[in-house]
Amino acid sequence: MSLFDQIDKDRLPQHVAIIMDGNGRWAKARGKERSYGHQEGVVSLRKVVSAARKLGLKFLTLYAFSTENWNRPVEEVNALMSLMVLAIHRETPLLMENNVRLSAIGDLSRLPEDAYSALKECMALTAGNTGTRMTLAISYSSRWELTEAVRHLAQEAIEGHLKPEEITETTISDALTTRDMPDLDLMIRTGGEKRISNFLLWQASYAELYFTDIYWPDFREEELYGAILYYQRRERRFGKTSEQLIL
Ligand code: IPE
Ligand code: IPE
Ligand code: MG
Numbered sequence: 500m501s502l503f504d505q506i507d508k509d510r511l512p513q514h515v516a517i518i519m520d521g522n523g524r525w526a527k528a529r530g531k532e533r534s535y536g537h538q539e540g541v542v543s544l545r546k547v548v549s550a551a552r553k554l555g556l557k558f559l560t561l562y563a564f565s566t567e568n569w570n571r572p573v574e575e576v577n578a579l580m581s582l583m584v585l586a587i588h589r590e591t592p593l594l595m596e597n598n599v600r601l602s603a604i605g606d607l608s609r610l611p612e613d614a615y616s617a618l619k620e621c622m623a624l625t626a627g628n629t630g631t632r633m634t635l636a637i638s639y640s641s642r643w644e645l646t647e648a649v650r651h652l653a654q655e656a657i658e659g660h661l662k663p664e665e666i667t668e669t670t671i672s673d674a675l676t677t678r679d680m681p682d683l684d685l686m687i688r689t690g691g692e693k694r695i696s697n698f699l700l701w702q703a704s705y706a707e708l709y710f711t712d713i714y715w716p717d718f719r720e721e722e723l724y725g726a727i728l729y730y731q732r733r734e735r736r737f738g739k740t741s742e743q744l745i746l
């Protein structure tokens with residue numbers, strides 16, 4: 500039976516996030532520039548998005564560029580931003596075909612003008628699509644997001660709209676950039692590192708973690724299906740005992 504057929508479509512994770520890592524090492528292993536790895540990474544993105552649609556995944560969030568990635572050499576940052584503009588223009592028709600709605604989280608005010616407008620345009624065009632919600636985390640980090648949220652709540656309190664005792668987990672969740680998404684069920688990281696790198700720390704509190712040595716440019720449909728099957732083999736206890744779950 501194929502991996503796709505083995506997946507129980509009634510027990511899909513609602514929200515899957517991917518740390519797309521390993522582009523540079525993938526390219527280096529082939530004697531190429533790091534940017535070649537990023538280009539191939541866009542192909543993986545396309546394949547994974549269409550696999551997500553085929554499965555019927557509701558929320559797919561992809562770490563494309565972290566706050567810390569601004570510290571890379573300026574040539575690489577520029578190449579990544581240009582690639583983003585190119586990829587958005589090239590892939591938008593496919594998003595429409597696949598009924599995928601694009602959104603973005605992160606400090607978009609730091610993006611170059613052309614990248615920002617390409618992103619905005621694609622989000623507006625796909626806003627009515629009802630299939631998979633694909634969110635790109637760009638210029639994103641969890642600590643940036645949490646800092647923004649705390650500032651917002653403090654302002655609300657100062658203005659008298661919020662008492663400290665009224666702050667609940669829901670208030671905090673609602674102050675994050677993911678406010679209209681469910682918590683993360685599955686976090687995937689490619690490229691061999693076993694770390695979270697400042698990604699969705701609050702939202703991943705009870706996520707299943709899946710680490711693979713496969714570099715992102717080699718992560719295609721079958722690898723996504725494999726990760727979902729791993730997820731479906733986990734017992735999610737949320738603090739309870741196994742016995743309680745059977746009752
Ligand atoms: C992930 O691949 C893409 C981004 C962070 C933009 P890397 O560029 O981090 O590739 P490695 O980890 O150096 O191989
Ligand atoms: C994490 O990858 C960020 C993205 C995939 C966009 P990095 O390659 O930047 O992560 P670290 O710095 O090695 O942890
Ligand atoms: Mg990396």
